[in-house]
Amino acid sequence: MKISEMWTTMGSTLASFMFLWTIMRQYCPYGVQRFFEKYTHRIMSYFYPYIRISFHEYMGDRLKRSEAYAAVEAYLSANTSKSAKRLKAEMGKDSSNLVLTMDEYERVTDDYEGVKVWWVSSKVMSPTRSPMSYYPEQEKRFYKLTFHSKHRDTITGSYLEHVMREGKEIRLRNRQRKLYTNSPGYKWPSYKQTMWSHIVFEHPATFDTMAMDPEKKQEIIEDLDTFSKSKDFYARIGKAWKRGYLLYGPPGTGKSTMIAAMANLLAYDVYDLELTAVKDNTELRKLLIETTSKSIIVIEDIDCSLDLTGQRKKKGDKSPSDDEADKDVVGRKEAKEEGGSGSKVTLSGLLNFIDGIWSACGGERLIVFTTNYVEKLDPALIRRGRMDKHIQLSYCTFDGFKVLANNYLKLEAHPLFDTIERLIGEVKITPADVAENLMPKSPLDDPHKCLSNLIVALEEAAKVEEMKQSSPIKEELLQQNGSIKENGELHGDKAMNQCQMWLVNDT
Numbered sequence: 130m131k132i133s134e135m136w137t138t139m140g141s142t143l144a145s146f147m148f149l150w151t152i153m154r155q156y157c158p159y160g161v162q163r164f165f166e167k168y169t170h171r172i173m174s175y176f177y178p179y180i181r182i183s184f185h186e187y188m189g190d191r192l193k194r195s196e197a198y199a200a201v202e203a204y205l206s207a208n209t210s211k212s213a214k215r216l217k218a219e220m221g222k223d224s225s226n227l228v229l230t231m232d233e234y235e236r237v238t239d240d241y242e243g244v245k246v247w248w249v250s251s252k253v254m255s256p257t258r259s260p261m262s263y264y265p266e267q268e269k270r271f272y273k274l275t276f277h278s279k280h281r282d283t284i285t286g287s288y289l290e291h292v293m294r295e296g297k298e299i300r301l302r303n304r305q306r307k308l309y310t311n312s313p314g315y316k317w318p319s320y321k322q323t324m325w326s327h328i329v330f331e332h333p334a335t336f337d338t339m340a341m342d343p344e345k346k347q348e349i350i351e352d353l354d355t356f357s358k359s360k361d362f363y364a365r366i367g368k369a370w371k372r373g374y375l376l377y378g379p380p381g382t383g384k385s386t387m388i389a390a391m392a393n394l395l396a397y398d399v400y401d402l403e404l405t406a407v408k409d410n411t412e413l414r415k416l417l418i419e420t421t422s423k424s425i426i427v428i429e430d431i432d433c434s435l436d437l438t439g440q441r442k443k444k445g446d447k448s449p450s451d452d453e454a455d456k457d458v459v460g461r462k463e464a465k466e467e468g469g470s471g472s473k474v475t476l477s478g479l480l481n482f483i484d485g486i487w488s489a490c491g492g493e494r495l496i497v498f499t500t501n502y503v504e505k506l507d508p509a510l511i512r513r514g515r516m517d518k519h520i521q522l523s524y525c526t527f528d529g530f531k532v533l534a535n536n537y538l539k540l541e542a543h544p545l546f547d548t549i550e551r552l553i554g555e556v557k558i559t560p561a562d563v564a565e566n567l568m569p570k571s572p573l574d575d576p577h578k579c580l581s582n583l584i585v586a587l588e589e590a591a592k593v594e595e596m597k598q599s600s601p602i603k604e605e606l607l608q609q610n611g612s613i614k615e616n617g618e619l620h621g622d623k624a625m626n627q628c629q630m631w632l633v634n635d636t
């Protein structure tokens with residue numbers, strides 16, 4: 130018998146067998162079905178000497194996207210996009226180029242040390258849980274690798290290691306850094322939907338553009354650098370690879386800017402956690418699990434986010450100076466209660482979030498809190514181990530001013546610098562205020578004009594300081610009347626007039 134005839138006979142026999150099997154299945158008891166399936170599989174594998182390995186996008190309870198799947202995706206996008214015929218295009222890093230990956234159900238080949246392997250990208254739709262369920266149908270994507278069984282050791286050993294290593298490197302190179310936020314409001318319950326929504330992170334701040342004491346700046350850079358290279362060290366000392374930073378200081382001193390600079394220095398993603406939008410401690414934990422490594426988890430204005438500060442205080446344990454800040458906290462809480470979406474996150478939930486058992490998953494993460502009122506925070510929240518490094522950001526110094534002058538006006542020296550150096554040592558002015566004065570307001574504003582604006586602002590602020598010291602008028606009174614600061618801007622004239630009026634009334 131000719132070979133072609135043999136194949137034809139075999140094909141038709143198999144087809145008849147499959148047909149019979151389909152009919153039999155309907156009437157066979159389950160046990161008999163299993164028995165047949167098991168042996169069919171064995172017979173098939175005897176004739177079919179190929180091995181298949183699947184890489185599913187979500188494993189287990191689907192809490193996290195599989196790292197292996199992501200690495201394979203990156204590897205294939207770089208190595209096989211030239212041979213694949215159907216491709217998916219996505220915007221790559223810096224939105225400047227397109228990244229091509231294999232489209233679904235596409236098949237490509239790869240060669241490794243003379244061994245040929247096949248990759249197929251595929252997906253299956255998982256059925257909904259019940260006919261009445263409002264869970265949408267889930268897409269389960271996966272890549273399937275097929276190779277001859279005689280190459281088993283090479284493929285499961287060095288080839289897969291090579292794919293993972295290269296895939297991870299490509300992912301790091303092509304990664305668009307992201308700024309995540311936990312979006313409030315109702316979410317359609319779905320396994321696939323993540324707890325975070327994101328946009329591309331494109332903040333231009335760097336440590337070079339930060340106005341602060343140069344030594345302190347260097348110390349922070351070194352600390353961050355050391356942290357990012359300390360994987361083995363953390364493993365050796367038995368600590369989760371994460372570090373807490375507490376940034377505190379008056380408004381406009383650069384806390385948020387520093388977070389952006391940190392993210393840019395280490396090329397990390399940023400997770401901006403809005404605590405008031407987190408329903409309860411369980412949701413907080415889910416959010417934590419969904420963060421990836423190489424990221425900064427930020428909770429801004431931690432003192433205002435929730436009433437975490439007052440929970441351990443007994444009634445009547447308040448100092449009068451606490452009242453001002455407390456108003457903010459209470460105000461927000463009341464607003465939430467009115468809206469009916471109050472958060473049930475507790476202090477202990479937050480403490481566990483930072484260094485509970487779950488906090489170790491993922492690794493290489495910074496947790497950053499910012500606050501204007503460090504003294505109002507619960508000591509447990511900011512103890513070393515949770516918030517390892519406390520960084521105070523303060524009013525602008527002359528060194529800080531020089532950085533800003535260089536950023537805004539490209540000036541390294543100017544005859545007016547001496548005056549500014551003298552004045553800036555006498556008054557408290559935030560870098561945000563200095564920056565605003567240095568900003569050219571019209572095309573005709575030259576550096577001399579901008580520096581003069583700053584000098585005027587500094588002189589007015591100095592006069593106000595002087596009057597405050599020589600009169601019984603309290604600083605709070607001035608600030609309550611909104612005379613010194615309105616929307617974060619320095620209003621010297623207004624403040625001066627107010628002071629003079631009060632002085633006249635006083636005498």
Ligand SMILES: Nc1ncnc2c1ncn2[C@@H]1O[C@H](COP(=O)(O)OP(=O)(O)OP(=O)(O)O)[C@@H](O)[C@H]1O
Binds near residue numbers: 339379560562564
């Ligand atoms: N140290 C600084 N170096 C450079 N620019 C700064 C610095 N501090 C503030 N600025 C400028 O002022 C603006 C406000 O700063 P930023 O938002 O970082 O202040 P903040 O400390 O986070 O204030 P808040 O406590 O109100 O959140 C920024 O856009 C930045 O341009």
Ligand SMILES: [Mg+2]
Binds near residue numbers: 384385386429499
């Ligand atoms: Mg801020």
